[in-house]
Amino acid sequence: MALKAETPPAWQRGKVASWLVTTDHKRIGILYISTALVFFALAGLMALVFRLQLSQANADVLSPDRYNELITIHGTAMVFLVVVPLLAGFANYLVPLMIGAHDVAFPRLNALSYWLFALGGATLMLSFFAKGGAAQAGWTSYPPLSTQAPGNGQDLWILSLHILSAASLAGAINFIVTIHNMRARGMSWTRMPLFVWSILLYAWLLMAILPTLSAGLTLLLLDRGISIGPWDVQTNFFNPAEGGSPVLYQHAFWFFGHPEVYVIVLPAFGIISEVLPVFARKPVFGYKAIAFSTVAIGFFSMIVWAHHLFTVGLPIPLQAYFMIASMIIAVPTGMKIFNWLATLWRGNISFDTPMLYALGFLSIFVMGGLTGIYLAAFPIDWQVHDTYFVVAHFHYTLFGGAVFAIFAGIFYWWPKMFGRRLNEKLGKWQFWTLFVGFNLAFFPQHLVGLEGMPRRVYTYADESWEGYNLASTIGSYVMGFAFLFFIVNVVRTSRSGPRVGNDPWQADTLEWYTTSPPPPHNFDEVPYVTSARPLYDLRRKLRVERGAREPV
Amino acid sequence: MLAPIAVADNGGFTPVAPESPNAEGIRDSYVFVSIFVLAIFVLVQGLLIAFIVKYRRRKRPRFEDGAPIHGAARLELLWTAIPVVILFLIGAFVFIELPGIKNIPSAGASGQLEITVTGRQFYWQYEYPNGVIAIDTMRAPAGVPVRLEVTAPDSDVIHSWWIPALGGKIDAIPGTVNETWFEAENPGTYTGQCAELCGLEHANMLASVELMPEAEFAAWLEQRRREQGSGGGELGKETWEGVCAKCHGLAGEGGIGPRVAGSIVLADPDAIENLVRNGRRTMPAVGSGWRSEQVEALAKYLKENPPSGP
Ligand SMILES: [Cu+2]
Ligand SMILES: [Cu+2]
Numbered sequence: 001m002a003l004k005a006e007t008p009p010a011w012q013r014g015k016v017a018s019w020l021v022t023t024d025h026k027r028i029g030i031l032y033i034s035t036a037l038v039f040f041a042l043a044g045l046m047a048l049v050f051r052l053q054l055s056q057a058n059a060d061v062l063s064p065d066r067y068n069e070l071i072t073i074h075g076t077a078m079v080f081l082v083v084v085p086l087l088a089g090f091a092n093y094l095v096p097l098m099i100g101a102h103d104v105a106f107p108r109l110n111a112l113s114y115w116l117f118a119l120g121g122a123t124l125m126l127s128f129f130a131k132g133g134a135a136q137a138g139w140t141s142y143p144p145l146s147t148q149a150p151g152n153g154q155d156l157w158i159l160s161l162h163i164l165s166a167a168s169l170a171g172a173i174n175f176i177v178t179i180h181n182m183r184a185r186g187m188s189w190t191r192m193p194l195f196v197w198s199i200l201l202y203a204w205l206l207m208a209i210l211p212t213l214s215a216g217l218t219l220l221l222l223d224r225g226i227s228i229g230p231w232d233v234q235t236n237f238f239n240p241a242e243g244g245s246p247v248l249y250q251h252a253f254w255f256f257g258h259p260e261v262y263v264i265v266l267p268a269f270g271i272i273s274e275v276l277p278v279f280a281r282k283p284v285f286g287y288k289a290i291a292f293s294t295v296a297i298g299f300f301s302m303i304v305w306a307h308h309l310f311t312v313g314l315p316i317p318l319q320a321y322f323m324i325a326s327m328i329i330a331v332p333t334g335m336k337i338f339n340w341l342a343t344l345w346r347g348n349i350s351f352d353t354p355m356l357y358a359l360g361f362l363s364i365f366v367m368g369g370l371t372g373i374y375l376a377a378f379p380i381d382w383q384v385h386d387t388y389f390v391v392a393h394f395h396y397t398l399f400g401g402a403v404f405a406i407f408a409g410i411f412y413w414w415p416k417m418f419g420r421r422l423n424e425k426l427g428k429w430q431f432w433t434l435f436v437g438f439n440l441a442f443f444p445q446h447l448v449g450l451e452g453m454p455r456r457v458y459t460y461a462d463e464s465w466e467g468y469n470l471a472s473t474i475g476s477y478v479m480g481f482a483f484l485f486f487i488v489n490v491v492r493t494s495r496s497g498p499r500v501g502n503d504p505w506q507a508d509t510l511e512w513y514t515t516s517p518p519p520p521h522n523f524d525e526v527p528y529v530t531s532a533r534p535l536y537d538l539r540r541k542l543r544v545e546r547g548a549r550e551p552v
Numbered sequence: 553m554l555a556p557i558a559v560a561d562n563g564g565f566t567p568v569a570p571e572s573p574n575a576e577g578i579r580d581s582y583v584f585v586s587i588f589v590l591a592i593f594v595l596v597q598g599l600l601i602a603f604i605v606k607y608r609r610r611k612r613p614r615f616e617d618g619a620p621i622h623g624a625a626r627l628e629l630l631w632t633a634i635p636v637v638i639l640f641l642i643g644a645f646v647f648i649e650l651p652g653i654k655n656i657p658s659a660g661a662s663g664q665l666e667i668t669v670t671g672r673q674f675y676w677q678y679e680y681p682n683g684v685i686a687i688d689t690m691r692a693p694a695g696v697p698v699r700l701e702v703t704a705p706d707s708d709v710i711h712s713w714w715i716p717a718l719g720g721k722i723d724a725i726p727g728t729v730n731e732t733w734f735e736a737e738n739p740g741t742y743t744g745q746c747a748e749l750c751g752l753e754h755a756n757m758l759a760s761v762e763l764m765p766e767a768e769f770a771a772w773l774e775q776r777r778r779e780q781g782s783g784g785g786e787l788g789k790e791t792w793e794g795v796c797a798k799c800h801g802l803a804g805e806g807g808i809g810p811r812v813a814g815s816i817v818l819a820d821p822d823a824i825e826n827l828v829r830n831g832r833r834t835m836p837a838v839g840s841g842w843r844s845e846q847v848e849a850l851a852k853y854l855k856e857n858p859p860s861g862p
Pocket of ligand 1: 257258261304305307308
């Protein structure tokens with residue numbers, strides 16, 4: 001692709017201004033990641049506050065309305081402002097580099113996507129200052145509770161999600177077009193990095209499910225009532241008094257919400273599939289099986305949503321169908337786990353921080369996957385639904401799964417992004433504190449859920465639940481502490497971290513072919529891709545040529 | 553602090569000890585699934601640790617290649633097929649247990665009792681076939697199948713009925729009637745609480761089932777019917793404590809609703825009637841749809857026991 005080297009006008013060349021107007025996918029990726037990390041800190045702090053309220057029976061730290069605001073915004077932010085954008089950030093940074101392209105297909109659309117994300121995030125966070133405070137109906141915001149909620153918090157919640165959906169959709173279109181059309185010469189579908197496969201599915205899934213969320217949210221907004229000029233519109237889609245159905249919203253929400261889990265988890269899987277082989281010094285075990293299982297998971301994730309509705313009284317045959325469909329997803333997921341394990345088999349394993357996170361991911365994610373079987377078996381779900389068991393389950397998948405993978409990614413690609421390595425010692429301290437804190441925080445929640453503690457309660461009177469909850473609270477603070485190591489690490493190494501070359505890990509994919517950090521146009525030239533591990537092939541070729549030149 | 557963990561229901565490693573066949577069926581399914589879950593958990597974590605130990609770098613050069621293995625179709629087929637078999641077994645077990653969990657047993661000699669359960673912000677209202685109303689604490693006969701029709705008024709929000717020892721939960725959805733049941737042998741009190749976020753006092757929307765010997769239950773039901781007919785008895789107290797006190801405090805001292813102790817409204821039956829039926833400003837119409845007996849009982853109770861909190 002011919003790039004015109006236009007010099008930008010003077011006002012765009014400043015240190016700050018150049019970031020504000022950038023359309024470079026690498027800068028946008030970094031913007032995504034850093035903004036999402038700020039939201040991560042905010043949403044994490046919210047959790048630390050409400051964990052204090054739950055640390056004891058009948059505690060008096062938070063009033064019920066503050067508590068409900070905090071859990072609602074914590075959940076919404078963690079999904080929409082933290083984990084998805086972090087992965088979108090990685091996708092932005094890496095996809096063009098991994099496929100040997102100079103940028104994404106639509107750089108300006110890409111910039112728009114980021115700025116919409118920032119706007120949507122600000123809308124959600126600032127909604128705390130709205131009349132009546134932030135939304136209080138939980139991150140799922142079921143009507144009629146959400147339609148009856150007074151104040152503007154709920155409306156801003158809807159607005160924010162609308163903006164964020166638009167941002168995600170713009171990003172998704174960009175990734176699809178980029179991946180389909182801009183791969184390097186020789187990079188057939190079966191030579192594409194597994195992370196890129198996961199982003200392709202992530203993008204297709206978003207395209208398929210976001211419209212349903214938007215429809216559900218729009219109906220919610222209309223049911224709450226809006227004024228357009230002189231007209232007041234107030235519909236009754238979810239209002240049973242006028243013939244509406246509150247459960248309809250739950251279908252719309254979860255038709256989006258369940259695949260959203262995989263929108264998050266597939267790219268996390270992708271990161272793991274990149275990191276494990278590099279630190280085990282082996283090709284990934286069963287490339288095709290992993291790529292295929294990614295597609296299978298993406299497909300099945302769209303036909304299982306009502307396993308979140310097992311207690312609304314659906315007819316038994318429907319519940320049976322949704323159980324079977326949900327269980328089917330366990331098969332390709334299990335496939336991946338065993339393929340990763342087999343990748344370690346007979347390897348030459350080094351335990352740098354990215355690898356620690358990847359191994360930690362494996363250990364924790366298995367637990368989250370296994371507790372999912374209880375939830376899929378619908379009669380068991382009648383018992384554990386909406387309890388802390390579910391809270392534990394989805395933190396094992398989304399925190400243990402996604403966030404651990406994300407930190408594997410941060411430590412792995414940091415040298416590429418900034419040309420310097422993060423400190424290993426601090427990284428390992430962070431990992432171990434996080435691993436211990438995480439399990440201390442969330443394992444007891446399985447137990448207290450089975451003991452009968454529902455989720456989303458601002459207080460409880462049963463003192464036999466206190467031990468579990470106190471453990472959870474202590475665990476959450478240990479986790480909070482772990483992230484301090486990361487902050488210190490970033491600050492300390494930003495000036496003085498050891499510089500690295502193009503390919504410090506001796507990795508296999510194209511992003512390591514160019515300099516660290518890469519130039520604005522990414523590559524001067526892109527090698528012809530001969531397999532799923534182009535750099536491995538190049539290294540071998542070099543070795544052979546050198547061997548041929550040297551006398552035997 | 554650790555003592556309660558040790559004594560309660562296996563410390564939470566299994567669901568609350570079941571007292572009704574449906575809860576038992578669920579517990580059995582849970583245990584059956586756990587066998588496979590534990591086995592897979594141990595297998596995966598075991599392999600993970602074994603590989604980490606066995607294939608760590610030791611003295612090999614940092615970038616020396618491991619074994620050049622790209623995959624093994626047979627092996628991969630194996631770990632696709634085995635999960636399918638396991639899931640099939642789990643599915644089959646669930647379907648075998650299902651009728652015992654879902655279907656209410658056919659009525660024995662003493663028939664079956666039907667109770668309507670209405671979830672409202674933030675109380676449970678029960679109505680027995682003879683018109684007796686109770687709040688939050690349900691009384692039921694031991695050894696008799698009890699069918700529950702669970703719903704919520706159109707103007708309310710979704711709640712979820714759940715007494716862990718007596719079975720799974722079922723949502724109380726405005727405009728819909730769902731069904732569940734229990735049949736328990738051992739007299740005693742079984743507790744639970746609303747499991748669907750329903751607003752500010754969701755955490756205090758507790759429920760309990762007091763199971764009594766059949767004769768005792770019959771006597772209770774008859775007594776309540778007589779009291780209710782004469783506009784008094786326990787119902788007034790239950791209504792104050794179950795409905796009003798959730799927002800205003802037991803002694804009217806205030807909570808998420810304002811302090812009402814000493815309010816002239818509470819001394820005036822007509823004013824009470826107007827207030828609970830229509831609500832006022834931010835107070836919802838908590839008594840819309842109540843029968844007049846219930847309003848009268850509340851008024852009578854408040855007259856005799858005017859809340860006098862600080
Ligand atoms: Cu789901
Ligand atoms: Cu509730």
